[in-house]
Amino acid sequence: MNQELMVAAIENGTVIDHIPCNKLFEVISLLGLQAMTSTVMIGYNLASGKMGSKSLIKISDRFFSDEELNRLAVVAPNVNLSIIRNFEVVEKRQVEMPSPIVGVVKCANPKCITNNEPMRTRFDVSEKKEGVIRCHYCGREQLVDTVKLV
Amino acid sequence: MAENRSLVSIESLSREKILSLIHRAEEFEKNPNSKILDGKIVATLFFEPSTRTRLSFETAANRLGAKVIGFADPKITSGTKGETLKDTIMMVQNYADVIVMRHYLEGAALYASEVANVPIINAGDGANQHPTQTMLDLYSIYKTQGTLDNLNVFLVGDLKYGRTVHSLIMALRHFNPTFHFIAPKELAMPDEYKTYCKEHGITYVEHEDFNEDIIAEADILYMTRVQRERFTDLMEYERVKDVYILKASMLSKARENMKILHPLPRVNEIAYDVDDVKHAYYFQQAQNGLYAREAIICDVLNL
Incomplete structure (x- = not known):
């Protein structure tokens, strides 16, 4: 049986698959799903051949902009996105790490201006060091795997 | 919107820009x-x-x-x-x-x-x-050496937390310097800046000792304060606190043109007997800040 059918199919909307289970709640929060009025189905600890276990989210009647979806790259760079229309997958895509990353990640430096002023954070993705992002304001570097979200 | 001419960081300044600010500072020093x-x-x-x-x-x-x-x-x-x-x-x-x-x-x-x-x-x-501090350091180096190019610059003391020495490395990257880093292990130059040197083809040598033989090659001796509160191991502080003090007796082999800089305030890292030696330059250095800042204010106003 198709694994995805453990969570009901949607007619129109967005499916986000292969979310690492420990990142599910961050993905929910990044997309603001808690404030959504349309139907949202969340599968948690589903069996996955590739990942062992995974999570999956189906969101009815909501299509996200590239900018919204690329924010996911910070916490879950390997998710699969499917756009559904009339129960059919009309588009599949991967998320891409945005650079700069604006308004998503919290700076790890408590003395950074961004932690003390009502403003959006901004990080540049390091070209030289893989997985490292650098605060545009204070210069503090951190690993993208261990970031806290704003 | 017009170009923002703010001076926020020293990294953003090109070789040409640094030299033009220095020449401007020279003019202000005359008038x-x-x-x-x-x-x-x-x-x-x-x-x-x-x-x-x-x-x-x-x-x-x-x-x-x-x-x-x-x-x-x-x-x-x-x-x-x-x-x-x-x-x-x-x-x-x-x-x-x-x-x-x-x-x-x-x-x-x-x-x-x-x-x-x-x-x-x-x-x-x-x-x-603190880019204007770096500009006055550069102006002081230029004034005393007649150039910024190809100098032996010795950085001494707290190289881990010392903001001024990090900025100086970045600013001098345009001028083919050779750096000597002299610091206790706990306050050694961070890898980040050593990598920066390698990436920019800058030669550097590290020392833990600080004595007249090491100083002999220096054109610029840039002193910083070794602060007690920077140490996690106070035994280590007690061991090294007097090692990085410059005394007049250590200058017998110094080059004729060598000058001693310090961002001030000093505590005990330069003994008072150094003040009267011809190599001492830290008070004039502070005065140079005035001319460097006159140049910078005019520059950001595009005047």
Whole structure:
């Protein structure tokens, strides 16, 4: 049986698959799903051949902009996105790490201006060091795997 | 919107820009007083007290004919009432043609330069940047050596936390320096800056010893303070605290042209008997800050 059918199919909307289970709640929060009025189905600890276990989210009647979806790259760079229309997958895509990353990640430096002023954070993705992002304001570097979200 | 000419970080300055600021500073040293800024208002916003830096900026502005507004003590500003930095900057830019600001938070000057429509001069943002200090260091080096190119620059003391030495490395990358890093293990130059040197083809040598033989090759001896509070291991502090003190007796083999710089204030890292030696330059260095800042204020105002 198709694994995805453990969570009901949607007619129109967005499916986000292969979310690492420990990142599910961050993905929910990044997309603001808690404030959504349309139907949202969340599968948690589903069996996955590739990942062992995974999570999956189906969101009815909501299509996200590239900018919204690329924010996911910070916490879950390997998710699969499917756009559904009339129960059919009309588009599949991967998320891409945005650079700069604006308004998503919290700076790890408590003395950074961004932690003390009502403003959006901004990080540049390091070209030289893989997985490292650098605060545009204070210069503090951190690993993208261990970031806290704003 | 017009080009933002703010000076926030030393990294953004090209070789040409650094040299043009130095030549400008030379002119101001010959004629410190002028009316170039007649009718202009310079705001000095010191969210963190720094008397030395503030007096230097305010003297520079006054000597150029500008009027100065601002505050020296953050306790009297509305920041303490909860006003944001942005709101303070938005208000002050209505009055002033240029804002000189010192702030205890890192990145504050960059953020201010993004929200302001007048140029911002960073007079220090936490442990992050202090570009006008670096410009006066560069001007002092240039004045005493006649060039910035191909010099042996010895950096001594706290190379881990020392903001001025990190900025100096970045600024001198345009001028093919050879660095010698002299520091206790616990305060050694961070890998980040050693990598930076390698990436920019800069030669460096590391030492733990500090004596007259090591100093003999130096053109510039840049001293910094080894602070007790920087040590996690106080035994280590006790062991090294007197190792990095420069005494006049250590200068017998020094090159003729060698000059000793220090960002000041010093505590005990330069013995008082060094003050009378011809190599001592730290007080003139502070004076050079005036000319460097005159040059910088004019530059950000595009004058």
